[in-house]
Amino acid sequence: MKTKRENPLKVLFSFSGEARGKMTGSVILAFIGEMFGMAPYFVVTLLAKELYEGTATVERAAVMAVTAAVCMCLRAWLTGLSSMRSHTVSFTILKNIRCALADKMAKVPMGVMLETPSGTFKTLMVDNVGRLEDIIAHMVPELPSNLAGPVFSIILVFVLDWRMGLAAFITVPLSLVFAVCMMRGYKEKMAVYLRSGNEMNAALVEYVGGIQVIKAFGQGSKSFGEFSRSVNFFHDSTLAWWRQSWFWMAGFKAVLPSTLLGTLPVGAWLYMQGTLELPLFLACIIIPFGFMAGLIKFGFALGQLSYMAPNLDPIQDFLATPEQRRPEKPVKLGERSFRFDRVCFSYDGKKEVLHDVNFTARTGQITAIVGPSGSGKSTIAKLMAGFWDATGGTVSFGGQDIQNIPFDQLMGEISYVAQDNFLFDRSIRENIRMGDPSATDAEVEAAARAANCHDFIMNLEQGYDTLAGDAGDRLSGGERQRITIARAMLKKASVIILDEATAFADPESEAQIQQAISRLVRGKTLIVVAHRLNTIQNADQILVIDQGRLAACGRQEELLNTCPLYRTMWEQYQSTAAFAGKEAN
Ligand SMILES: Nc1ncnc2c1ncn2[C@@H]1O[C@H](COP(=O)(O)OP(=O)(O)OP(=O)(O)O)[C@@H](O)[C@H]1O
Numbered sequence: 001m002k003t004k005r006e007n008p009l010k011v012l013f014s015f016s017g018e019a020r021g022k023m024t025g026s027v028i029l030a031f032i033g034e035m036f037g038m039a040p041y042f043v044v045t046l047l048a049k050e051l052y053e054g055t056a057t058v059e060r061a062a063v064m065a066v067t068a069a070v071c072m073c074l075r076a077w078l079t080g081l082s083s084m085r086s087h088t089v090s091f092t093i094l095k096n097i098r099c100a101l102a103d104k105m106a107k108v109p110m111g112v113m114l115e116t117p118s119g120t121f122k123t124l125m126v127d128n129v130g131r132l133e134d135i136i137a138h139m140v141p142e143l144p145s146n147l148a149g150p151v152f153s154i155i156l157v158f159v160l161d162w163r164m165g166l167a168a169f170i171t172v173p174l175s176l177v178f179a180v181c182m183m184r185g186y187k188e189k190m191a192v193y194l195r196s197g198n199e200m201n202a203a204l205v206e207y208v209g210g211i212q213v214i215k216a217f218g219q220g221s222k223s224f225g226e227f228s229r230s231v232n233f234f235h236d237s238t239l240a241w242w243r244q245s246w247f248w249m250a251g252f253k254a255v256l257p258s259t260l261l262g263t264l265p266v267g268a269w270l271y272m273q274g275t276l277e278l279p280l281f282l283a284c285i286i287i288p289f290g291f292m293a294g295l296i297k298f299g300f301a302l303g304q305l306s307y308m309a310p311n312l313d314p315i316q317d318f319l320a321t322p323e324q325r326r327p328e329k330p331v332k333l334g335e336r337s338f339r340f341d342r343v344c345f346s347y348d349g350k351k352e353v354l355h356d357v358n359f360t361a362r363t364g365q366i367t368a369i370v371g372p373s374g375s376g377k378s379t380i381a382k383l384m385a386g387f388w389d390a391t392g393g394t395v396s397f398g399g400q401d402i403q404n405i406p407f408d409q410l411m412g413e414i415s416y417v418a419q420d421n422f423l424f425d426r427s428i429r430e431n432i433r434m435g436d437p438s439a440t441d442a443e444v445e446a447a448a449r450a451a452n453c454h455d456f457i458m459n460l461e462q463g464y465d466t467l468a469g470d471a472g473d474r475l476s477g478g479e480r481q482r483i484t485i486a487r488a489m490l491k492k493a494s495v496i497i498l499d500e501a502t503a504f505a506d507p508e509s510e511a512q513i514q515q516a517i518s519r520l521v522r523g524k525t526l527i528v529v530a531h532r533l534n535t536i537q538n539a540d541q542i543l544v545i546d547q548g549r550l551a552a553c554g555r556q557e558e559l560l561n562t563c564p565l566y567r568t569m570w571e572q573y574q575s576t577a578a579f580a581g582k583e584a585n
Contacts, residue, residue: 039071119205333398344392435490
């Protein structure tokens with residue numbers, strides 16, 4: 001269902017914050033500037049009149065020339081001041097929208113951020129917001145001023161001689177025919193243009209992100225269907241639009257200012273009839289030249305209006321995303337255990353992926369979550385970390401409903417080591433220090449040693465100062481994971497949630513990771529989403545998840561006897577591990 005949207009200009013100006021009120025000044029200055037811009041036309045008209053009446057002198061002409069020049073300088077100065085103000089408003093609005101988006105990103109469920117392709121946020125923050133700049137800085141102040149000049153001039157020509165006024169106007173209905181043809185389907189086409197541009201951006205970000213895979217398989221951009229499709233679509237749709245509209249646009253620009261079409265023959269005829277004096281004739285020829293340029297600019301500025309909504313809509317949509325509400329004040333936490341009480345969850349509000357899950361993960365114990373792919377293991381871990389809110393039942397931590405614990409407090413208690421081992425493009429040292437921004441270099445190194453990553457870091461050209469991006473290709477998945485483990489170690493959280501990487505690491509790396517993990521979790525509550533069952537043989541409890549339900553819960557020995565699903569998984573794991581071992585040898 002389409003929701004009714006507020007007037008886009010009103011929405012834009014609701015972000016003007018500290019620059020509120022400046023736009024009115026900008027519009028007034030632009031308006032006065034345009035009025036001064038009309039001066040040369042009046043000066044020429046006046047001079048013609050005086051020449052005709054025989055009152056003109058060289059001195060008078062010189063004074064008029066200087067007056068016209070001064071007026072043009074004033075026009076430039078005033079429009080400059082207006083532009084300065086409108087740009088201040090424009091950049092303030094852009095800044096405030098970007099801050100609001102960033103603020104919103106921190107308030108929507110973390111899951112929304114993790115699941116949305118990063119290109120989407122780039123488009124939203126950079127492109128959609130950026131395109132609003134021109135509209136606010138130019139269109140808003142120029143629209144009224146571009147209209148004011150023509151309206152003033154038209155009235156003047158009509159006052160001077162209404163017949164000449166009509167004659168000057170003859171091109172307007174004609175040019176409107178061209179304008180209407182040019183604007184046919186403009187709104188839809190503009191929406192397609194913007195959408196296809198955004199899609200191309202998002203596909204490009206994905207293409208660059210996946211370039212390693214594309215190169216590895218010896219493929220070019222054509223192989224990346226989504227990217228080439230979006231580039232071709234953008235090319236085809238914009239070209240088709242241009243082909244359809246260029247003739248009408250050229251016609252509009254040519255016909256509208258051709259006021260001589262009407263004023264010359266009509267004026268000449270009236271003059272010969274003796275009902276129009278020469279100075280008036282000249283005035284009615286010259287003044288319309290002044291207003292037509294403004295009218296053309298006004299027409300194009302109006303077209304830009306339809307640029308606003310398609311750029312503002314996705315921004316408003318994101319700002320309307322429901323927030324994860326959490327209290328501000330820290331709450332008192334009891335024993336750091338998790339409790340799932342009849343927990344249900346759905347990502348999209350339609351398909352439930354967790355049904356009635358009940359368990360307790362006790363403090364200081366290792367709780368492993370296992371199950372077939374897609375059964376809901378990572379979802380349980382994400383609910384524990386507060387990335388999403390349960391859609392039914394209660395997830396509690398430390399005796400409190402997780403929704404009553406401030407996000408910062410919960411994050412202070414939990415270290416979440418994800419599968420994809422995200423490293424920021426900062427130095428390795430800074431990446432580790434993120435676990436505890438107050439940690440000294442010595443503490444960072446101590447954590448790196450404990451996580452078995454000191455040696456390979458020292459082998460990088462700039463050691464701890466190497467940028468993660470530069471080191472990117474030289475770090476194995478296991479090494480990246482150990483860096484994130486070092487980061488988690490610094491955090492000194494009471495709970496570690498470890499979403500184990502699915503791939504088999506080589507035996508040496510695997511042993512180092514396991515050693516790092518065992519140091520990390522000493523004395524802490526560990527929740528591990530396990531894909532490699534050998535790592536959890538000694539877990540205090542293993543939760544077996546099957547199609548979003550808790551199928552069984554117990555220690556390994558019990559489950560091997562009582563849970564057919566676990567037994568099958570264990571047998572499969574052993575045969576796969578044996579095969580992987582043989583392959584490695
Ligand atoms: N962001 C999402 N939006 C919609 N559905 C999702 C989302 N993430 C996961 N799912 C679905 O939820 C179900 C459980 O997914 P989940 O990632 O928790 O499974 P998993 O057991 O951890 O799988 P794997 O072992 O393959 O990582 C799956 O059907 C999955 O397709």
